[in-house]
Amino acid sequence: MFKPSYWYYIVFAVCFLGFTYLEDYVRASYEGSSAIITYILGFIPNYLPAVGIPCFFYVALPHIFGKKHSITLSKIAQIYVVIFSCFGLIAWEFTQILLPLGTFDWHDVLWTLFGGITFYAIWKIHSNKYGTVGNFE
Secondary structure, three states: OOOOOHHHHHHHHHHHHHHHHHHHHHHHHHOOOOHHHHHHHHHHHHHHHHHHHHHHHHHHHHHHHHHHHHHHHOOOHHHHHHHHHHHEEEEEHOOOOOOOOOOOOOOOHHHHHHHHHHHHHHHHHHHHHOOOOOOOO
């Protein structure tokens, strides 16, 4: 039977596979001169994880904390996972300042935040239809 939580796993999988495909094949072989495509290929590795990682953590909460405790967290779980995920991704972006070959870009930070907002929109639509994390397992 298809559980409502599977939608989050599907979004996570699409983001993960999309990130891998774009990073390994599209970005690596793109030789065009379109500024728009270059810009999109530059921010997409930050945007996709910022959408997918919170989806994974959101449905993993009942397995990590137990279903009973997750129900009490369910009203704010989406906030926790988006802050946790975006903080980690943005922290990684800032650590690149210190790395010899690191490339810090404010656009990456911005698109990470947009990815978190996208996750929140997905959560809002999904929770209106199916309920929150502790209720749809």
